[in-house]
Amino acid sequence: MLARVANNLFWMGRYIERSEHLARYMNVNYFSSLDAPNDISQSRQFVLRSMLFVADEEEIKDIKELDEQEVLFDIGLNPDKPFSIVSSINNAQQNANGARDLISTELYESINTLKRTVNNYDKNIFVKNGLFDFTTMVTTNVASLRTKIRGTLLHDEVYAIIMLGIYIERANQVIRIINSKYNDALIEKVNFGSSLTKSYEWTTLLKCVESYDMMRRYYRKVPTSHTVLDFLILNPHCPRSIMNSLKCIDSYIGYLSKEEFPDKDSAAFLIGKLKYEHMFKTIEDVQGDLKGFIEKLVDDLSLVGEKMDKDYFSLY
Amino acid sequence: MKAPTSLPIFSSYEFDSRFYDEIFTNNNEVREVYKTLFNLFSEYSVNDFVNLNDKAKDAFFNQGITFQVYSDQETKEKIFPFDLFPRIIGHEEWCKIERGALQRSKALNLFLWDLYHDQKIIKQGIVPKELIDSSANYLKQMQGFNPPGGVYNHVSGTDLIKHLDGEYYVLEDNIRCPSGVSYVVGNRSALKRTLFGVFNHYQSYNVSDYGENLLEVIESVKPKGVDLPKCVVLTPGVYNSAYYEHSFLAKQMGVELVEGRDLFIENDFVYMKTIKGLERVDVIYRRVDDLFIDPLEFNKDSLLGVPGLFKCYMKGKVCLVNAPGTGVADDKAIYTYMPQIIKYYLDEEPILNNVHTYHCSRPDELKYVLENVDKLVIKPVDESGGYGISIGNKLTKEEIEKVKVTIKESPRKYIAQPIMSLSTHPTYIEEENSFEPRHVDLRTFTLLGKDVDFVLKGGLTRVALKRGNLVVNSSQGGGSKDTWVLKK
Numbered sequence: 001m002l003a004r005v006a007n008n009l010f011w012m013g014r015y016i017e018r019s020e021h022l023a024r025y026m027n028v029n030y031f032s033s034l035d036a037p038n039d040i041s042q043s044r045q046f047v048l049r050s051m052l053f054v055a056d057e058e059e060i061k062d063i064k065e066l067d068e069q070e071v072l073f074d075i076g077l078n079p080d081k082p083f084s085i086v087s088s089i090n091n092a093q094q095n096a097n098g099a100r101d102l103i104s105t106e107l108y109e110s111i112n113t114l115k116r117t118v119n120n121y122d123k124n125i126f127v128k129n130g131l132f133d134f135t136t137m138v139t140t141n142v143a144s145l146r147t148k149i150r151g152t153l154l155h156d157e158v159y160a161i162i163m164l165g166i167y168i169e170r171a172n173q174v175i176r177i178i179n180s181k182y183n184d185a186l187i188e189k190v191n192f193g194s195s196l197t198k199s200y201e202w203t204t205l206l207k208c209v210e211s212y213d214m215m216r217r218y219y220r221k222v223p224t225s226h227t228v229l230d231f232l233i234l235n236p237h238c239p240r241s242i243m244n245s246l247k248c249i250d251s252y253i254g255y256l257s258k259e260e261f262p263d264k265d266s267a268a269f270l271i272g273k274l275k276y277e278h279m280f281k282t283i284e285d286v287q288g289d290l291k292g293f294i295e296k297l298v299d300d301l302s303l304v305g306e307k308m309d310k311d312y313f314s315l316y
Numbered sequence: 317m318k319a320p321t322s323l324p325i326f327s328s329y330e331f332d333s334r335f336y337d338e339i340f341t342n343n344n345e346v347r348e349v350y351k352t353l354f355n356l357f358s359e360y361s362v363n364d365f366v367n368l369n370d371k372a373k374d375a376f377f378n379q380g381i382t383f384q385v386y387s388d389q390e391t392k393e394k395i396f397p398f399d400l401f402p403r404i405i406g407h408e409e410w411c412k413i414e415r416g417a418l419q420r421s422k423a424l425n426l427f428l429w430d431l432y433h434d435q436k437i438i439k440q441g442i443v444p445k446e447l448i449d450s451s452a453n454y455l456k457q458m459q460g461f462n463p464p465g466g467v468y469n470h471v472s473g474t475d476l477i478k479h480l481d482g483e484y485y486v487l488e489d490n491i492r493c494p495s496g497v498s499y500v501v502g503n504r505s506a507l508k509r510t511l512f513g514v515f516n517h518y519q520s521y522n523v524s525d526y527g528e529n530l531l532e533v534i535e536s537v538k539p540k541g542v543d544l545p546k547c548v549v550l551t552p553g554v555y556n557s558a559y560y561e562h563s564f565l566a567k568q569m570g571v572e573l574v575e576g577r578d579l580f581i582e583n584d585f586v587y588m589k590t591i592k593g594l595e596r597v598d599v600i601y602r603r604v605d606d607l608f609i610d611p612l613e614f615n616k617d618s619l620l621g622v623p624g625l626f627k628c629y630m631k632g633k634v635c636l637v638n639a640p641g642t643g644v645a646d647d648k649a650i651y652t653y654m655p656q657i658i659k660y661y662l663d664e665e666p667i668l669n670n671v672h673t674y675h676c677s678r679p680d681e682l683k684y685v686l687e688n689v690d691k692l693v694i695k696p697v698d699e700s701g702g703y704g705i706s707i708g709n710k711l712t713k714e715e716i717e718k719v720k721v722t723i724k725e726s727p728r729k730y731i732a733q734p735i736m737s738l739s740t741h742p743t744y745i746e747e748e749n750s751f752e753p754r755h756v757d758l759r760t761f762t763l764l765g766k767d768v769d770f771v772l773k774g775g776l777t778r779v780a781l782k783r784g785n786l787v788v789n790s791s792q793g794g795g796s797k798d799t800w801v802l803k804k
Contacts (some may be wrong), residue, residue: 098554100380101566101573112380122662157591188411256591315589 001104003315006161008098010308013149013165015092016111019085019210020142021173025054027076027135027179027208038191038200044068046184051075054173054180056083060260069127076134077123085138089118104152108147114141153214160252164308171245171301174209178232179294181205188193202228209240229290230283244295246275256312265305274300318331324358325365328750329742334521335755336480336726336739338403349404351515357401362749365400368510372400376508380562381499383557394632396499397795398506399743403756403777404518413476413484413760414771416668421472421762421769423646426661428468432458442660447677450728452698453492453643455606455615461630465537465766468639471530471601472762476668478739485669485736487757489654491638491646493603496762496773496796497526498564503798504774521773526569526761529772533765534569534599537635545598548572548588550579552604552620562603572759576604583623586634600711601626601637609640648697649675667683671736674676676727683733685723689716692732693786694723708788709735738786739795743779755780757788758799773801 011166029270033047040046041246047186048066052059055075060066078084100108117137126134148164153159185199194200202223206212215223215231215238286293331337346354360368376382376395383394405413430437431448434713438445448454473494498522508515518545522573531547538545551562553575566573572588580594581586587594602609608618613626628634644650650657652673658666674681674692685692696704706719723730740753756779761772777797778788788794 002572002574003589003591005576076498094554097380097563101549101563101571105331105379108380109378113378116377193341196669235734312591315591315593 001157001161003313004101005102006157007309007313008095009102009161010165010313012092012099012111013162013240014094014169015095016142016145017166017169018173019088019092020139021170021177022055022075022083022085022088023135023138024210025177025208026051026072027132027139028130028204030202032207038188038192038194040188046187049116050180050184053183054176058080059083072127072131073123076126076131077118077121079119080156085120089138091117099158102158104148106152107148110141110145110148114138114145144185157256160255164249164252164256167245167248168278168301168305170240171242171249172298174232174240174242175294175297175301177205177208178229181208182290182294184229197225198222205232211238211240214238222301226283226287233286234278234281234283236279243275243278246271246278250275253308265266265307267304267311270300270307271304274304325360325744325751326354326358326742329752331740331742331753332482335737335753336478336482338478338739338741349406351703353402353404353514353748356514356517357532365744366749368748369400372398372506372510375509376502379502381502381506381560383560390676397779397781398499398503399779399795399797400507400508401742401744401751402507402798402800403741403758404520404760404800404802407802407804410773412667413706413758414773416484416486416666417472417474417762418666418759418769419664419765420474420486420654421469421491423548423654423658423661424472424489424491425467425469425764427650427657428639428642428645429466430661432461432641433497437657437660440660442656443598443650447526447647447649448644450643450651451500451647452649453606453641453647455641457626457630457643458639458641463537463639464539464632464635465764466765467537468642468762469645470533470637470639472539472764474668474760474762476758476760477671477736477756478758480737484667485652485671486654487671487736488648488760489646489649492643493558493605493638494759495558495603496560496778497772498561499796500761500772500799501564501568503776503796507798511779518624518800519803523772523774526772529564529763529770530565530567530601531571531767532600533763534635534637534768536765536768538598538638539632539635542598545602546571546596547599548574548597550574550600550602550604550609552575552576552608554718556603558603563605565601568677576619576621578647579622579625581622581628584624584628584631586622586625597634599635600758606643608639609636617711618710620727648673648695649677649728652731671733674732676723676732678729681732682727685730686720689719689732691735693735694719694730694732696729697731698729700802705787707735735786738788741777743781743795743797745781752783754783755788756797775799 011226029047029050033042045066047058048068048071052071064258074081075084077086079086095110096103096108121134149162185196185201188194188199189196202225206215206223206228219227221227231238233242235241236247239243250271252273257268331340333342339347339349360790379394437443469491471494473490476484477487478484504523511752528682534547535545548571549562549566551559551573563573574588578588580589586597588597604620607614609621610626611618611621612623629636652675654670655666658664674685676682676685694706738755738757741756742751743754756777759776763770777799779795779797780786781793782787
């Protein structure tokens with residue numbers, strides 16, 4: 001596979017995954033806040049700030065008062081904002097376009113159709129009362145894209161590259177969402193005096209990554225910071241957990257490199273090391289310094305991306 | 317725009333008896349091959365048709381069969397306008413077209429070989445030497461070179477029209493980078509999605525086998541010593557207006573779609589940059605013009621090509637499809653000599669008619685052209701896409717004088733042909749919400765390889781969407797129709 005096209009496919013995977021996380025985060029936060037137990041978590045400003053934090057934390061730095069329709073438009077349909085859902089989907093489509101001879105017609109057409117649907121979505125309807133429909137449409141369509149990726153492509157290098165994009169982005173997004181919800185829980189604690197361990201935000205966090213039901217099934221307990229973080233960071237069976245993403249990244253890089261003893265400077269070596277480091281971590285290790293853990297993981301994932309660039313796309 | 321009505325779609329159709337109408341005879345009867353289709357379509361109201369038309373457009377957008385149009389403010393995605401009423405070509409009629417197109421492609425290939433070797437046809441005075449010497453598309457670098465398999469024009473597109481006499485005439489041969497085949501397949505696919513029931517009533521050839529035949533042809537011209545050739549399609553990139561076609565061809569053949577920046581030359585071999593390092597390339601179906609394929613040999617500013625590619629080609633390490641320098645034979649001035657070229661190389665009479673052509677480099681013909689501009693179509697010999705064409709009876713007196721001055725300045729650059737009566741075909745006109753006759757032509761696609769050839773059983777019917785317009789090129793606002801070739 002051409003190095004240039006591999007780069008396109010990698011980013012196609014990333015943008016597809018990113019758009020889904022953003023859409024779901026908007027949906028869950030907005031609607032769960034309507035039933036939230038206290039004034040803070042019901043507050044529009046609190047919710048909008050949380051959404052913008054996940055979309056692009058730089059955006060909220062200088063803004064004191066957020067306008068709901070403006071924030072929804074910026075994250076959802078503003079083509080001038082590089083972090084918006086529409087930008088992600090347009091980027092995914094452009095990347096697919098540069099590799100359309102390698103992917104299945106079914107997958108290409110689905111991305112193309114989603115791009116057209118999102119770009120033609122009525123802005124006014126979306127910002128007034130269309131948030132649920134729009135975000136549900138995006139998450140449903142992205143789920144369908146993932147099915148098309150799994151079900152219509154050869155499970156070869158092309159597939160491995162796309163899946164690498166998906167899992168690296170998933171790990172990044174989940175860690176961002178954990179970070180955001182951890183901050184929300186802290187704000188609630190500071191302002192409302194509620195318990196950080198039992199904050200309502202942990203339930204929202206689970207819903208934001210579509211893991212609520214399975215977490216309840218696994219622990220059979222009310223979510224607490226301890227169980228939620230254990231489930232979302234270290235549980236290898238939870239499809240949205242960091243551990244599962246690291247396992248998958250390791251497996252797909254292994255498929256590409258096919259070397260038993262990868263070079264110490266390679267992406268394969270780094271991700272293997274990262275996976276095993278996390279396999280033998282306990283949630284106590286993580287919770288001791290959650291902030292530091294998050295920062296290190298974001299840096300490590302970014303380094304994996306850089307090494308991948310060097311190992312597979314550098315000829316381009 | 318008129319509001320759609322519930323009237324049948326042909327209720328307001330009026331054909332112009334000055335032209336051959338593809339569906340109706342001058343007695344207002346429906347031609348035999350169209351009868352079933354006409355009856356099926358007659359059941360549709362205009363409203364039904366508007367809905368189907370919208371569905372078909374959606375199918376094109378969703379399939380990404382689009383091109384980008386740039387304006388000052390924004391980039392717009394557009395589709396090549398597609399008409400739901402297909403054109404039907406009967407079996408016998410098609411056989412003649414197919415034999416004729418293949419005959420021309422073979423003759424042109426032999427002509428190209430001769431031009432780059434002994435030039436016997438020139439020495440025998442059949443084709444004038446100055447016509448070749450003055451051609452911008454003749455590449456001296458190709459002289460004496462033997463392309464793999466002896467093939468120059470692996471892919472040819474022949475443009476045909478049907479005149480008032482019901483006969484097909486060749487308008488021109490395209491043997492540089494003829495495009496449009498992706499629309500042939502795309503049109504069929506869109507029509508099948510939209511009018512699926514209609515296909516139960518007709519036995520037509522499918523057009524989806526083009527890719528496999530193209531791959532067989534380009535594999536047949538692999539360099540010496542190569543067992544399993546690695547073939548690629550070379551595109552200028554995603555911003556090229558024909559990018560959809562390039563990606564379509566690569567996908568149909570299951571080969572890589574590369575850009576110049578993906579290729580690399582080492583020790584006179586061509587390699588592509590893959591995630592596993594460099595991988596050798598043996599055959600390149602290039603959709604980049606001659607002058608841009610190698611900045612070391614041709615246009616030094618080209619970023620689309622690969623430095624050193626031409627040298628590899630000359631050393632027989634890679635094959636280029638179509639061969640560089642092929643354009644000398646699709647010069648419109650050469651077209652004038654096609655009957656003689658066919659006779660000379662194949663010792664056959666041309667199966668398809670040539671449109672009578674005046675070449676302005678011949679003094680007596682120049683005189684006739686200058687005196688009769690209003691009755692002629694004037695075409696530059698080296699343009700494509702319908703650019704630079706003047707249709708005499710559409711020009712004002714001042715415009716005619718301007719055309720005369722232009723011709724006199726460089727007569728070699730122009731040919732003239734009588735204004736042909738391109739046949740018309742019922743076409744749905746969105747702005748009018750009704751069917752109206754529009755002029756059409758037909759581009760066929762012929763493949764030549766080493767001991768293998770193929771003509772796609774179908775073609776691109778192009779439609780001039782403006783009333784009375786004779787220029788059908790997509791770049792001039794034309795549309796297209798699905799084209800069915802019926803089985804026996």
